[in-house]
Amino acid sequence: MNTIDQIPIQAATKRAVAEDHGSTAVIAVQGLGKSFGNQRVLNGISLSVKRGETLAVLGRSGTGKSVLLRIIVGLEKPDSGSVLIHGQDIAGLELDQMGKIRKKMGFLFQHAALYDSLTVEQNVAFPLLHHQKELSKTQRYDRVRKLLAEVGMEDALAKMPSDISGGMQKRVGLARALALEPDILLLDEPTAGLDPISSGEIDDLVLKLQQEHHMASIVVTHDLHSAKTIADHVALLNEGDVVIQGNFEELQNCDIEFVREFLKHA
Amino acid sequence: MIDGTLSAAADTAVLPLKPSTLPVSSTVSPSGPINQFLEWFGDLGIFAWQVFRAAVTPPFEFRELFRQLDEIGSKSLPLVALAGAATGVVLSLEARYSLTRFGAKSLLPAAIVFSVIHETGPIITGLVVSGRVGAGIGAELASMKVTEQIDAIEASAVNPFRLLAATRILACILMLPLLTLAADFCGLLMGWITQALVEPLSLHQFISVGFNGANFNDLLPPTFKTAVFGLIIGLIACFQGMRTQGGAAGVGRAATSSVVLSSLFVILADVVLVKLIILFFP
Numbered sequence: 001m002n003t004i005d006q007i008p009i010q011a012a013t014k015r016a017v018a019e020d021h022g023s024t025a026v027i028a029v030q031g032l033g034k035s036f037g038n039q040r041v042l043n044g045i046s047l048s049v050k051r052g053e054t055l056a057v058l059g060r061s062g063t064g065k066s067v068l069l070r071i072i073v074g075l076e077k078p079d080s081g082s083v084l085i086h087g088q089d090i091a092g093l094e095l096d097q098m099g100k101i102r103k104k105m106g107f108l109f110q111h112a113a114l115y116d117s118l119t120v121e122q123n124v125a126f127p128l129l130h131h132q133k134e135l136s137k138t139q140r141y142d143r144v145r146k147l148l149a150e151v152g153m154e155d156a157l158a159k160m161p162s163d164i165s166g167g168m169q170k171r172v173g174l175a176r177a178l179a180l181e182p183d184i185l186l187l188d189e190p191t192a193g194l195d196p197i198s199s200g201e202i203d204d205l206v207l208k209l210q211q212e213h214h215m216a217s218i219v220v221t222h223d224l225h226s227a228k229t230i231a232d233h234v235a236l237l238n239e240g241d242v243v244i245q246g247n248f249e250e251l252q253n254c255d256i257e258f259v260r261e262f263l264k265h266a
Numbered sequence: 267m268i269d270g271t272l273s274a275a276a277d278t279a280v281l282p283l284k285p286s287t288l289p290v291s292s293t294v295s296p297s298g299p300i301n302q303f304l305e306w307f308g309d310l311g312i313f314a315w316q317v318f319r320a321a322v323t324p325p326f327e328f329r330e331l332f333r334q335l336d337e338i339g340s341k342s343l344p345l346v347a348l349a350g351a352a353t354g355v356v357l358s359l360e361a362r363y364s365l366t367r368f369g370a371k372s373l374l375p376a377a378i379v380f381s382v383i384h385e386t387g388p389i390i391t392g393l394v395v396s397g398r399v400g401a402g403i404g405a406e407l408a409s410m411k412v413t414e415q416i417d418a419i420e421a422s423a424v425n426p427f428r429l430l431a432a433t434r435i436l437a438c439i440l441m442l443p444l445l446t447l448a449a450d451f452c453g454l455l456m457g458w459i460t461q462a463l464v465e466p467l468s469l470h471q472f473i474s475v476g477f478n479g480a481n482f483n484d485l486l487p488p489t490f491k492t493a494v495f496g497l498i499i500g501l502i503a504c505f506q507g508m509r510t511q512g513g514a515a516g517v518g519r520a521a522t523s524s525v526v527l528s529s530l531f532v533i534l535a536d537v538v539l540v541k542l543i544i545l546f547f548p
Contacts, residue, residue, distance in 0.1 A: 070417075073421050074420075075417050075420060075421065095316075095320075095420075095425050095427070096323070096425060098423075099423035099424070099425065100423070102420075102421060102422070102423035103423045105421070107418075107421040109414050109417070109418060109421075110414075111413070111414065113413060113414040113415055113417065113418040114415075114418075115410075115415055115418070115419075116409075116413070116415070126422060126424075127422045127423070127424075130325075130422070130423070130424050131423060176422075180423075
């Protein structure tokens, strides 16, 4: 069993050959605050991710990691602060205006959130059906097959989500998230609830997709092994604040007690 | 910890709630059934406005609309027809007994026809559809909500108000009058058959006597008022479904409340609509 120190930082090494990252942040979160009732979930956090970069957001349960992703994709409204996507502030955008920005985003939900009344093929075709109406039925089918082949699920076209495993559902969710060729990928606990082999497969898949598509990505996870595999840098959240933000070396060399405690138990 | 203090006060009813101390957060609502009802109505109004805006702006979800027309219209037809037919039989038997008792048996066809097309057909259709469709929409959307499928639709840059709510509400509005005509037809047919089984009465006689003096004002306003029933059923069921929280129990609550509230509001709306029809189509 490898310790976390022994895991090679694959993403950072492989990302060295990635295309030009550009200097402008694709996702810029500034002073984001969010409360639910009297519970403060995010306490004015700031993050940014450039094209081709992957940020892993780590932290204990209930520290607002998923809320952060939901705010970035516009499913929750922040109480304070701003989210800039390609420099555009998404605060106050109407649903249809936000839709234009969401077309550039792929979102993998924690439990995949596949449409349970649609087949795997129809699930992946859903965004294409609504946003690429110019595609013929054959073109759409070919595109869906290609996406499912990318995630190793081309044999499950006609299956219903209830007929496939959790890991497979996440693969299909990933294919659906990539359907519109987004330049932002948001992954909420991509390996949660999966066995180590399936987790490793999902990690490899995400890494492969990142390298092929050069998206700006944020991965929310508890899994430090997974984070180290797929992310360039990390942000560790605790009680609504970013405790540390940097690369894995900085994380491992950090003297903050919470960080040391987190790494010890990770 | 203002919220905590308020919660404790609300639970134990020791401290009175003062408006000035109420938290601003929308997640903590003032207690009391009247406030909750007003809050529910306000949320319903906002929801209706969002659905309306989504419905009148492109892109239009025709594919989903046609699917809902089939789901709500075609698949409700057997149930509505059966309910209409059963109502026709009961009405016929009851009317025969009452009118014979008061020596007005000759009015029997007219009594059946007017009862069915004026009130029984529309209200039975409204209640049957609120039961079948209201529960179906409420449970389906609630299940989608708690499993994040509605969020997934939104994250896919598709407006869920347009795709899920507007299509279902519009299908209800369009289908209720047609289903009412089917209920009317079955009710009248079974009303005639019930009479004909007791004593000889041809269909021609039944129709000519029953519709004697009737005009379009007797048929069209009561039939088209069910479009309002459709609006109520669709709107409340979608609203209750899409605001669900709390897993399987929440889905159950959404389905139940969709049926109860839509049935209640259909009956209340009928009171107002009957008065308006009498006023404007005497």
